Amino acid sequence: MDANPSERDARLFRYIGRQRAPKENPRFVTGRARFAADVSIPGTKHVALVASPYAHARVKSIRTGAALAVPGCRYVLTGEELCAGTNAFLIGVDAPNVKRYALANGVARYAGEWVAAVVADSRHLAEDAAELVEVEYEPLPFVVDPELSARGAAPLVHPEHGSNVLYRRKFVWGEVERDFAAADHRAELRVDWGRSATVPIETFAVVAQWNAATRLLDIWASIQMPKFPDQVAQALRLPGNAVRVHYDVDVGGSFGVKRGIKHTVLAAYLARKLDCPVRLVEDRLENMRGGDMHGPDRSFDVAVAFNADGVVKSLRIRALDDVGAYAGRSPLQLGKPVGAIVGPYRIGSVEYEPISVMTNKTPQEAVRGFGQAPTNVAIEAAMDRVAAVLKMDRAQLRRINFIRKDEFPYRIPSGSSYDSGDYHAVLDKALAAADIGELLVKRDLIRRRGGLAGIGIATCLEPSGGNSAFEPLFNPKNETTTWMDSCLVRVDLSGSITGVMNTSSSGQAHETLVATVIGEVLERDPDSIRVARADSLCALPSNSPVGSRMAIMLGGAAAGAARKIRQTLIEIAAHNLGLPAQALRYEQGDVIAAGDPGKRLAWAELVEIAHRKFHRMPPGREPGLQAQFVWEVPTGGTLPGADGRVQMYPCYSFEAHVVLVEIDPLVGRPTIRRYVCGHDCGVKINPQVVHGMTYGGIAHGIGAALFEKFAYSDEGQLLAGTFMDYLIPSAQEIPQVEIVDHCTPSPLTTFGQKGSGESGYLGSPAALVSAVNDALAPIGASLRALPMTQKAIWEAIATRTSRHRRESAAA
Amino acid sequence: MKAAAFEYQRAESVEQACAALAEHGFDAKLIAGGQSLVPMMAMRLARPALLIDINRIAELTTSSEHGDHAVLGACARQQSVKQDQRLAARVPMLRAALAWVGHIQTRNRGTIGGSLAHADPSAELPLAACVLDARIVLRKKGSTRTVAGADFFVAPMQTAAETDECLTEVHWPLWGEQRVGCAFDEVSARHGDFAMVAAAAQVQTGEDGRCTRAAFGLGGxxxxxxxxxxxxxxxxxxxxAAQDIEAAANTAAGEIEPGEDLHASAAYRRHLARVLVTRVLSVARDRSRVSGANAQ
Known part of the structure; x- marks a missing residue:
């Protein structure tokens, strides 16, 4: 889409980039939002779930008599009935025998998997009845270690698939062998990213209602899922137009995990079966164990080849990801990082071997960044290792290897072209804001007093504008090459503007985005613009807010539609003033003759002509004032080459984190003393929204780096199934964060914007790994397994200290 | 996470509460702040048939002083005790311990007696009661008895209280306000979490700086x-002196039998025990030598 050059210059924007309160704030702050659990339909029945206590077990029988005898209990649905009446879900890779349904199909493959659902008049009663469902299990051999799965030395999770490996391929881009052989130095390291997720306050919630007369299924659900209505219809064996998803419910947090196909299929099946509205709101235990919302669980073996001058020549990355017991879209989280596999660096060749394996654990789902945050930790840890080997300043090493601002667009070995950036400037800004000289003094003072302290530096990319290029990359049978989004803009007879979007939001302030963009193009106050959401039967195509894409894609679509409105208004004026369109200018809704301000038509008159006075409309124009725009992702539309080279996302935001961490050497507790994040996501549509996302992302990353893990026992039992054990950092653990903005516009987008929905999170874990290891370096210890809990840090210190003592004693 | 069905009774007096306990025994449970009981009921880890609400019993919220001890009603809210200036001077351990108990929202509801009766082995108030050897008053239909802090806690989540007894008040020994220092410290995963290890100490020193009275202990x-x-x-x-304190800390750490969980190994707990006892005894000593240092 051609950009209007004048729209590129942030100083010329009327509303974009201005400090304006997000449109959504009042309803969230005053408790007037409407979530799926607020949908209240008379006669609604409630679902509770019966979960398998075993990591792997055959369901031999389910006796429901006692449960059905509970007064108020209406139905007990077994896996056997449900699986016979629904189709298996679509999955991201070519593994047709890895079948998943909403309830276990004869075999429960992880502890917590739902084997039966109970429907009752209230959730209390449903839980009472669920306790009385008698399930007879036959425990089966199971696997919890992904390495065993990868080696084929473990019981099979899906015997029909023939292996626990879902996807494995070794990509070689460039002369990796040659570069490794020719480099002055080589280093190897291991990085382990623990199984964590986003764990939103709102668990998954869905209300389903089936109308047997109209044969229409209505769904209100807390979703963030591409192609959700189609997938639900497919599983329920319904035509697409028999499913109406209401996108106007607020979603109480997601950052990827609110996929909810199984919850929705379950509730919808029951609603149809029982001919009454059915509501399923997960409780926290169901959500953490059986909600299928765990994120990547990934080990990296990284080798890096580099020269004595600090130039990094090549990388080898083996990434083993444990996706749990079923596939879903999760294996694709190994695919997205292909688009930024060298980070912001001029690394000439890469070998990447993603391996996706199954184990008897809760299935993995998309989490903020779709696999990029763990990959960034691996890349950054390798850069720190290079600096350590060469005894080089870590910031300087990065400067040496950064792609320079005059090299864009820059194509990386795996095929993606980076749009723009000024990595040197952003890092320098962050270092200056952190006062790196002073920070070093503070660190060294702590060290001199006998403490441990470290500075962390991480410079990471946030690929944005999400397309789905990893789908055909990981599944040759899938030829998806568009990941469009869309917007409808309508101006009503009163002259009020409404922007209609076609998906739900989970806190990203899309209404602010759409109103700001339409306001910018039509030069009307965004506060006066209403943003509505079509339901899925009325909606234009959308791929939902994933992959940091909406500022680019929904913003671009809203701008495109608004421009059509503006053009129509100019043409109506041209026709009525008897002047060529080129002789007119558009100003805040009015159209004025360029040389004669007296000749003009005001907004209200133009709107009235469009709606009422067809005799004054230019010939061939449709009446009314509305326009739609469906936009394909910039640079999209191509399939991967045979070597796996592919253009992944179009835009690349950049962030540079600088932190100071102090560690109590006796206790192992890390305390973040300073946190600065330099951030460049191009032109910001709304700075408050971008900063909010970045603050939240950094907090989320601190959680992943220091606290959060869905730990499993050797018996395959989830040990962290409540907030007593799955530790989300609170305001007490999150330091004050200073964000330093920089703006390198993208040449590919309407206003120069890039994505920011995953900002902060894509760099903060890497920065903390960097800081903790800098702190541990003076005692010769290291720790590259996340989360770096107090216990883990203490063990790293204690092991090192006792070895040191032994060595001293031996000497 | 919905509680199993239960009956609810509001007791207007301790006598009423005791009568109900006597009648229903093991099936009944007293509820005060509910900060532990209600989540356990929601997860169906606790499923009392009857809840006896003692929140409205006025006598359980009073506090007073009798000779060598301060009396605190069982239903005194943790936050109001934490904010009580007079108590902070008389029994500084209370405020020191309460700073680590949950969050202000949970302390606003949570009670002193409730925390003791719940008897979580890593909780702060039970540790404070043990260290100071507070006296716990238990009343039942027709009789009252007093149990020493050290004898009250029997096992995890288990106390010496019989099923028909109601914890009515706690007597906290007064050490005087001169040359007394106290300290409470703990290591938990996050602020407000259950302690992996908690330590508390109170000491009194003479004019010459020597210790005249001491107490310390470990939780978790x-x-x-x-x-x-x-x-x-x-x-x-x-x-x-440092070596006196270290010797005490080392011996104490050798006497405990710490368990292992997701957040801390036995070795880590033993190590933390040594570190924290050293820290609390040192801080308590220093505070005993500076008047007013306990007021935090």
Whole structure:
């Protein structure tokens, strides 16, 4: 889409980039939002779930008599009935025998998997009845270690698939062998990213209602899922137009995990079966164990080849990801990082071997960044290792290897072209804001007093504008090459503007985005613009807010539609003033003759002509004032080459984190003393929204780096199934964060914007790994397994200290 | 996470509460702040048939002072005790411990007696009661008895209270306000979490700086909170020098039998026990030598 050059210059924007309160704030702050659990339909029945206590077990029988005898209990649905009446879900890779349904199909493959659902008049009663469902299990051999799965030395999770490996391929881009052989130095390291997720306050919630007369299924659900209505219809064996998803419910947090196909299929099946509205709101235990919302669980073996001058020549990355017991879209989280596999660096060749394996654990789902945050930790840890080997300043090493601002667009070995950036400037800004000289003094003072302290530096990319290029990359049978989004803009007879979007939001302030963009193009106050959401039967195509894409894609679509409105208004004026369109200018809704301000038509008159006075409309124009725009992702539309080279996302935001961490050497507790994040996501549509996302992302990353893990026992039992054990950092653990903005516009987008929905999170874990290891370096210890809990840090210190003592004693 | 069905009764007096307990025994449970009981009921880990609400019993919220101890009603809210200036001066351990208890939202509801009766082995108030050897008053239909803090805690989540007894008040020994220092410290994963290890100490020193009275203990390291009166007695007469304190800490750490969980290994807990006992005894010593230092 051609950009209007004048729209590129942030100083010329009327509303974009201005400090304006997000449109959504009042309803969230005053408790007037409407979530799926607020949908209240008379006669609604409630679902509770019966979960398998075993990591792997055959369901031999389910006796429901006692449960059905509970007064108020209406139905007990077994896996056997449900699986016979629904189709298996679509999955991201070519593994047709890895079948998943909403309830276990004869075999429960992880502890917590739902084997039966109970429907009752209230959730209390449903839980009472669920306790009385008698399930007879036959425990089966199971696997919890992904390495065993990868080696084929473990019981099979899906015997029909023939292996626990879902996807494995070794990509070689460039002369990796040659570069490794020719480099002055080589280093190897291991990085382990623990199984964590986003764990939103709102668990998954869905209300389903089936109308047997109209044969229409209505769904209100807390979703963030591409192609959700189609997938639900497919599983329920319904035509697409028999499913109406209401996108106007607020979603109480997601950052990827609110996929909810199984919850929705379950509730919808029951609603149809029982001919009454059915509501399923997960409780926290169901959500953490059986909600299928765990994120990547990934080990990296990284080798890096580099020269004595600090130039990094090549990388080898083996990434083993444990996706749990079923596939879903999760294996694709190994695919997205292909688009930024060298980070912001001029690394000439890469070998990447993603391996996706199954184990008897809760299935993995998309989490903020779709696999990029763990990959960034691996890349950054390798850069720190290079600096350590060469005894080089870590910031300087990065400067040496950064792609320079005059090299864009820059194509990386795996095929993606980076749009723009000024990595040197952003890092320098962050270092200056952190006062790196002073920070070093503070660190060294702590060290001199006998403490441990470290500075962390991480410079990471946030690929944005999400397309789905990893789908055909990981599944040759899938030829998806568009990941469009869309917007409808309508101006009503009163002259009020409404922007209609076609998906739900989970806190990203899309209404602010759409109103700001339409306001910018039509030069009307965004506060006066209403943003509505079509339901899925009325909606234009959308791929939902994933992959940091909406500022680019929904913003671009809203701008495109608004421009059509503006053009129509100019043409109506041209026709009525008897002047060529080129002789007119558009100003805040009015159209004025360029040389004669007296000749003009005001907004209200133009709107009235469009709606009422067809005799004054230019010939061939449709009446009314509305326009739609469906936009394909910039640079999209191509399939991967045979070597796996592919253009992944179009835009690349950049962030540079600088932190100071102090560690109590006796206790192992890390305390973040300073946190600065330099951030460049191009032109910001709304700075408050971008900063909010970045603050939240950094907090989320601190959680992943220091606290959060869905730990499993050797018996395959989830040990962290409540907030007593799955530790989300609170305001007490999150330091004050200073964000330093920089703006390198993208040449590919309407206003120069890039994505920011995953900002902060894509760099903060890497920065903390960097800081903790800098702190541990003076005692010769290291720790590259996340989360770096107090216990883990203490063990790293204690092991090192006792070895040191032994060595001293031996000497 | 919905509680199983239960009956609810509001007791207007301790007598009423005791009568209901006597009638229903093991099936009944007293509820005060509900900060532990309600989540356990929601997860169906606790499923009392009857809840007896003692929140409205006025006599359980009073506090007073009798000779050598302060009396605190069982239903005193943790936050109001934490904010009580007079108590902070008289029993500084209370405020020191309460700073680590949950969050302000949970402290606003949570009660002193509720925390003791719940008897979580890593909780702060049970540790404080053990260290100071507070007296716990239990009343039942027709009789009242007093149990020493050290005897009250029997096992994790288990106390010496019989099923028909109601914890009515706690007597906290007064050490006087001169040359007394106290300290409470703990290591938890996050602020407000259950302690992996908690330590508390209170000492009194003479004009010459020597220890005249001492008490210390550990929480989270055993089935019940542990006080070490014998080790503390050995500190009396010492200068509370670094080596005196280290010796006490090392011996205490050797006497505990810490467990292992997701957040801390036994070795880590034992190590933390040593570190924290050293820290609280040192801080308490220093505070005893500076008047007013307990007021935090």
């Amino acid at each position: 390291v055993d089935a019940v909170p542990r006080a070490f009166p014998d080790l503390a007695a050995r500190l009396v007469g010492s200068a509370l």
